[in-house]
Amino acid sequence: xxxxxxxxxxxxxxxxxxxxxxxxxxxxxxxxxxxxxxxxxxxxxxxxxxxxxxxxxxxxxxxxxxxxxxxxxxxxxxxxxxxxxxxxxxxxxxxxxxxxxxxxxxxxxxxxxxxxxxxxxxxxxxxxxxxxxxxxxxxxxxxxxxxxxxxxxxxxxxxxxxxxxxxxxxxxxxxxxxxxxxxxxxxxxxxx
Numbered sequence: 661x662x663x664x665x666x667x668x669x670x671x672x673x674x675x676x677x678x679x680x681x682x683x684x685x686x687x688x689x690x691x692x693x694x695x696x697x698x699x700x701x702x703x704x705x706x707x708x709x710x711x712x713x714x715x716x717x718x719x720x721x722x723x724x725x726x727x728x729x730x731x732x733x734x735x736x737x738x739x740x741x742x743x744x745x746x747x748x749x750x751x752x753x754x755x756x757x758x759x760x761x762x763x764x765x766x767x768x769x770x771x772x773x774x775x776x777x778x779x780x781x782x783x784x785x786x787x788x789x790x791x792x793x794x795x796x797x798x799x800x801x802x803x804x805x806x807x808x809x810x811x812x813x814x815x816x817x818x819x820x821x822x823x824x825x826x827x828x829x830x831x832x833x834x835x836x837x838x839x840x841x842x843x844x845x846x847x848x849x850x851x852x
């Protein structure tokens with residue numbers, strides 16, 4: 661059965677971390693909605709491509725414009741079955757928006773599936789939903805995970821971690837594992 665899945669995004673979200681899961685979840689039949697505070701359906705956000713090129717941290721390049729297909733102010737979180745929080749720079753300022761934090765808390769309190777990747781853990785930490793949970797993220801977010809009462813799952817960049825209904829990963833190279841594990845938590849069956 662198709663699920664209604666909410667993506668909370670903002671400018672300079674990581675390009676791959678919004679585009680790939682949004683398209684993959686829609687491709688298997690889920691209804692996927694992307695929203696951004698202060699923006700409406702039809703408007704776009706800018707994305708950034710983060711890459712691992714041997715430097716001490718990732719590099720950043722301009723990505724695509726990503727068109728929102730729902731209006732933030734119209735969202736009723738109780739009508740959604742799951743939440744996706746992509747990474748990039750967006751979570752660092754989205755976590756300052758109380759309505760965004762309330763949305764995240766709704767999914768955690770109602771035990772609905774949540775998938776977060778990379779810096780998406782910053783939003784989960786700010787919403788105070790990581791207590792007692794194992795959570796992977798970009799390694800620079802490990803202190804935020806532990807300060808929020810979670811256990812940082814230090815895994816390979818190509819792996820994903822599952823703790824109940826929480827599916828997390830360090831960065832976009834984990835997409836095959838992260839998306840597959842999220843689909844399993846959603847109860848999605850794919851037959852070939």
